[in-house]
Structure formats: C-alpha cells, structure tokens
Amino acid sequence: MNYQAVIKVSKGESTLSPRTGLDMPTILRNAAEIADLEGIEAVTLASLAKKLNIRPPSLYNHFNGLPGLRKHLAIYALERLFEKLSYAAIGRSGDEAVKQLGITYVEFARTHPGLYEASLLAPDSADQEVQQAGQKIVDLATRVLSVYGLKDDAALHAVRGLRSILHGFASLEQRGGFGLPLSLDKSLHLLIEAFLAGIHVMKQYGED
Template identity: 55%
Template sequence: MSPRVGLDTRTLVLAAAELADEQGMGEVTLASLAAKLGVRSPSLYNHVNGLAGLRTLLAVHGLEQLHTAMTKASEGIAGDAAVHAMGQAYVNFARQHPGLYETTLQAPDQGNTALEEAGEQILSFILHVLSGYGLGEEGELHAVRGLRSILHGFAALENKGGFGLPLDLGISLSRLIDTFIAGISCMKTV
C-alpha cells in the first residue's frame, strides 16, 4: 500500500468520526482507521499520538461540532425558545453522530488544554443562554448539569432503542425541556 496523498490530521479525524458513527467507538482502532484510509497503521503515528491521541482529537472535534450545532440552532433567539433550540440541537447531534457524540462525554484530563477549551466553549454558551433566568453563578452551573443530564439521558435512551412506545419523540423531548424550564427557578441561589 502506498501512502495516501493528502493524509493529514484533519482527514484522520474526519475518517475516524465516520467510523465511530457507523460502527461505534469500540470499533475505532488505528488498524480500522488505516484500513479505511488505505494506509498502513504506522503511518498514522505521523499525525496522531496513538489511539489515545486519536480519541482526544475525536473528542475535541465532537465538542466543536456539538457547539456549532447548538449555537446555530439558537442564533438570534433567547429565553425559553433558545433553551428549546439548543436542547433539540443537542439531541439531534447525538442522533446523527452517535459515535462522535460518545467521545464528547468524557471529562478532560487536567492539562489537556484543547479538550478543556472545547468543553469550556460549550459551557460558556449554555451559561449565556441560561443567564436570562437570574439564577446566579452557582445556580446556572447547577442548571447546566441538570439540562445536560436530561438531554444526555434522552439521547442515550433513544440511541439504545429505549423508547418502545409509539409516541412522538419530538413531543416527548419538547415537554421534557418545558418541564426543565418550568422548574428552573429551583436552581436559583441566594
């Protein structure tokens, strides 16, 4: 096999993200990625620091893509409408990119600045959306945790086929977000 012309880190990450979405993160290995790209595994080390390095790059890419989806969805709106748009975008991202979404769930290792920055970008955006509710700094952080838990739980259950009843999932998600918004005052700090 001759090296593929134009092979770079971005190409590797995009190919790995595609593998993750098609087959699951467990199937993303350097060998499977090399096979997908038509190269030998050792040539990947010119661009990534082993499997752990590849997974970190995937997590950063996933967080960046998730951030983009949420910001685009809620652009130009605020308050309840922005929370709904952001929440829908979050779940839609998990639907469309189940493997890549999985990479976004890990807490960054201390000192992994790229992963910390990508996570911080999402946190800052969600805090901005929630800032209009007057929760205070600590209350906003509790609200972020609550909203993330709700959205992740919904996305995870849906991705695993956990919703078997013949009800519209969009309506269920919308009502769940409404319930979060109705109870958001509980997050307020004194």
C-alpha cells in the same frame, strides 16, 4: 484547535490514496465516519488506516497511538457539537433558545451517534485541550440561561441540569430505552418544558 472539515466526504469512501498527504481534519473526518457507522469501539488504528488506504504507522506522525486518536476525536466531536449549538442559538433568547439548544443537542446525538459518544470518552478528561473544547459548550449554555437571572452556583446547577436531561434522553434513545409507541419528539418537548418551568421558579425565588 479547530478540526473543521474543508472537503465533504461521502460515507464509506476513502479520501486518500497512498500518495496523498495526511492532515488531521481528514483523519478525524474518516474516524468520525467509522464511529457513526460502526460505533466508537470500531475506531482503531487498523480500521482507520484501512479506510484511509495507508499503513497504520503513518498515523503516528499525527498522534500517539489510540489514546491520542481518541483525544483528538473527542475534541473534534465537542467542536462540532458547539458549532451546531451556537448556530441554533443565533437570533433566539429565553425559552425559545433553550428549546432549540435541547432539540439540536439530541439531534446531534441521533445524527452522529458515534461522534457523540466520542465526545464523552476522552482518555484524559483533565486534558487542557479537551477541557477547553467542553468549556465552550458550558459557556454557551450559561449565556443562554443568563436571561433568567441565575448567577454563580445557581447558573452552573441549571447548566448541569439541562445537560443531564439532554444526555440522559439521548443515551436512552440510542440504546433503545424508549419502547412504548409514543412520539419521542413530543417527550423531548415536554421534558424541556418541565425544565423551563423549574428555571422560572428558580428565577422567581432569586428575585424574592
């Protein structure tokens, strides 16, 4: 399922009049704007209907209540993140590709804080569509890390480690967890460098 936006929308503006037909990309773009501006908890059927200038029951033609909205928004968020990460990896390999993935991941969370949170809050993480959207990101990271010769479980451990580092950094930053007057970008750079140093050690042991 692809929710790629076709029409650009200014923040805070309603995209529909009561006479205009709804489609899922339009609904999700507006839901994402609410999430980024006000937080994921502000995304309700009532708030979304108000932004779209429609009545809440109209949304039930597209998904089953708030859980359905949260599911589709999670998929939309994962697809947007995958697109950003894929673009960052184009023409790069090895350490440079990992660095760009890390920077892009954190920048996505900075630019789209509500949408990033939505990517983590699917009502049912076992849902097949949600899993497929998330797996694309895992597969991308696995391909980027494949140049280090990591295979099977070792490769998955490395992907988990990278995601944990980036998510932890992004989450702490969002919640104001870094209070000292130090460059956050420098801290992120050093963190990724430390991860890469560990990956090179894993590669060395794998070759021995």
